[in-house]
């Protein structure tokens with residue numbers, strides 16, 4: 290997994306609440322058995338004027354000029370600013386793969402749906418929860434300027450605006466550690482293989498019907 | 504010390520390791536798999552040269568991409584076919600039990616888990632699918648995971664988790680005639696909002712929950728995730744035990760006796776403390792119909808489409824306006840004046856035998872309205888289909904003008920050939936009415952099976968309580 294230490298990037302404001310995973314990556318793209326290549330279909334139904342299909346070249350498709358992703362001001366964006374309950378709906382990790390493949394490294398919102406929030410960390414994307422008032426203020430500032438960029442420092446757990454104003458955010462220590470070091474969860478867990486086996490031994494004693502084949 | 508909630512009990516019984524910040528390595532007893540969220544996980548195992556930790560906990564089934572018609576001919580969409588074949592191949596390679604497309608036991612993953620006894624009380628059940636919450640009806644802690652976590656469970660039998668809060672959703676009193684579990688859960692989401700349970704695990708309690716059948720309890724737990732919670736639990740009682748008893752994967756003999764003793768404790772202690780509680784009086788719940796693009800945007804069938812102008816919160820107002828525009832509805836229109844193009848009875852929310860019986864009960868001796876282009880019944884599993892046919896329900900539906908199909912997710916999300924065309928309006932017994940969910944540009948209204956059946960007959964929404 291890619292490490293996340295400091296990221297400075299242009300902010301794309303997606304001013305909608307309850308953005309669901311069906312909107313982030315529509316279902317027809319879930320048929321892929323790869324982890325990459327979802328970026329061109331991120332927000333497909335909002336972004337293009339025609340209907341997208343998997344395995345189709347997206348370069349010639351008509352763009353929806355009213356959708357923020359197509360606004361040239363935000364072409365270089367790597368930070369997504371959103372409203373409440375971002376990523377609600379399904380567990381599809383394809384939603385995070387699409388954000389990542391497009392080039393986003395972080396998302397900021399007043400709240401995220403639980404499974405989506407988890408999936409972000411597994412893919413090197415940092416989901417940052419900031420207070421609604423702060424998010425409101427950021428939307429205002431992004432709108433008022435071009436090339437508005439935020440500076441995110443994971444070690445310090447801060448987001449800094451271009452004027453130097455700084456906001457702190459919370460993140461679980463364990464997740465922060467994994468992201469800062471680009472650690473792979475599975476290898477970390479396998480370091481506890483003995484503990485897992487010991488647990489299984491005990492569990493089998495207490496609930497043998499959960500181990501019917503032994 | 505305060506007592507424990509049901510959630511606390513199941514959680515504590517599965518803790519393998521604890522990090523200093525409270526991050527937990529949690530043991531998984533049952534891992535359900537389907538074709539959409541597993542291919543990349545198996546690929547990850549292969550690339551890293553890892554093998555599964557314990558294959559006997561895994562059970563796989565293709566459901567999202569399978570055709571519901573002419574199945575003997577295989578899958579015509581090449582992209583869907585590749586995904587289903589990848590599941591077949593991966594299960595064969597890693598030795599995982601799979602009910603393949605033409606197996607009578609095939610069906611929607613959340614329907615077949617309980618049906619086979621693969622879901623047992625007290626288990627931790629996971630699946631790369633958010634509606635894994637369904638299995639919470641059995642007093643099992645069941646929740647959806649992403650594909651990286653699917654790979655993690657395959658490789659280690661564990662998940663890295665943080666504990667969530669405890670939220671009690673208490674439904675007291677009695678549901679009125681014609682009002683179902685689906686209306687109950689839609690009313691709950693309408694009350695608490697789609698983010699009302701974020702960071703929480705629900706426990707559904709109260710006499711109205713106790714009075715529900717296991718099928719109906721699954722409907723309620725299924726939509727926990729629409730209320731923002733990853734999991735929803737219901738305490739084990741005699742109905743749970745009766746449902747599980749004798750299922751193919753349920754314990755037998757001495758193991759059954761031992762399990763029964765353990766399951767007796769699968770309820771919250773009387774002095775357990777919840778972080779949040781909401782109470783809803785069951786008697787106040789009417790049949791529900793969603794009007795927007797989120798399950799929270801719901802009203803009783805006898806109401807009108809609400810006016811965003813009455814909403815004080817600007818973010819919510821904007822959200823409502825956008826939903827109205829997408830749904831092509833105007834404020835003030837009576838719900839019963841909304842005409843439909845299609846009706847879908849199916850999905851992991853409402854495609855069990857009891858749902859089909861309820862819908863057939865409304866349909867019997869009537870005809871689907873002329874303005875409907877399609878009325879579709881898709882049973883939740885091959886076994887449910889067979890049982891319904893034994894009961895003659897297929898004939899009731901077909902005589903009325905419904906199509907009777909093979910089991911799968913079908914038009915719940917339209918990854919197979921069953922979907923809405925742009926602009927089409929559908930009454931659906933599924934769980935999500937997001938933009939494009941049933942087909943790009945399609946408009947979905949969520950309802951109960953009886954309400955969907957009644958709407959198919961009338962051609963527009965009607966209050967099922969007015970039919971007789």
Ligand code: SF4
Nearest residue numbers: 634850851912915916
């Ligand atoms: S029926 Fe619908 S909600 Fe249920 S698993 Fe299938 S696609 Fe998901």
